Amino acid sequence: SPHPVRGAATSPGKEVATMEHGSVTDSTASSFSIMEEDHTLANSVRFVLNQDPRVAFCGYSIPHPADNKVNISSDYRYYQTETQQRMF
Template sequence: MSAPTQDNSAVPVPDEVQGGDEEADAKADRDRIRVLGGATDTAASFQFDGEDHTLGNALRYTIMKNPDVEFCGYSIPHPSEEKMNLRIQTYDGVSVYTVLEKGLDDLMAMCDVVDEKFKDAREEFTQRMDTS
């Protein structure tokens, strides 16, 4: 992985962070996340296009549960812009890119659990209503 540029322009997130086999979807997702200037391996800010507090707060919470993370916070630069900035700082030797990927994977796993629990509860409710 090449080091992010050190200027103030946004650069794409490295391919290792993106994952996924569907090329078109992966390219579209890759274009929505950028590493902001001044990034190092242990401290970086990311800009997510088309995202807001819904992803920001959930991702911040998930990433902060990682013991390798020293700080994680997000901000919405302006309410009229569909952008969310996420800042991650890790302890020495831990890559922010790995932490971001793990955070996104953990959040997806939590969403899958919530989805499955909801479907089970809906099915149980429907069965009870049918027997009433």
Template sequence: MADDKEKPGRLSVIQMAGTELTGDNTCLTFVLHNEDHTLGNALRYMIMKNPDVEFCGYSIPHPSENKVNLRIQTKGSPAVDVFKKGLSDLTALSEHVLETFEISVQNFKAQQQEEDMDIQ
């Protein structure tokens, strides 16, 4: 039985071979555990909108694995900073969508109540 200490966290970072010595932090692969295409593609889209990003792509190593490999290559900025900005931009977008949806639901319910009152 696996020990809890052996379980990976929700995020791992893999550096390209040979870049440990040069200190190149512009090209990294982030492994998102317990995630799928939903987060992978949305995050890739948000990161690609950043003009400092040269490449961003994701893959799921195997259909039975719940992990996403997200590769980021920048034109000079640290890939970690770009990853964090992508996450915060995606969070802001998600909050905006949720807020807009909730307002629409409230407006719809208010309209339904008005129509019910008109019928009576």
């Protein structure tokens, strides 16, 4: 199940961002789901992260137009826990 990101809630019990399970086991990749957002934020995050030389890839998807949910995935050139924490 997804893991809530610390400090990312608008009201008790409602997470705005979650770290997806697969990214917990791979130290060179991260996947986040951000609720109540769209292309505006996602494309900005993608652009900024791709400017960082430590990031090998960053992209996003919106699973369905009716859902206000953005999935952001990134891969790092090497193990970068500190970089991941700064980005998100």
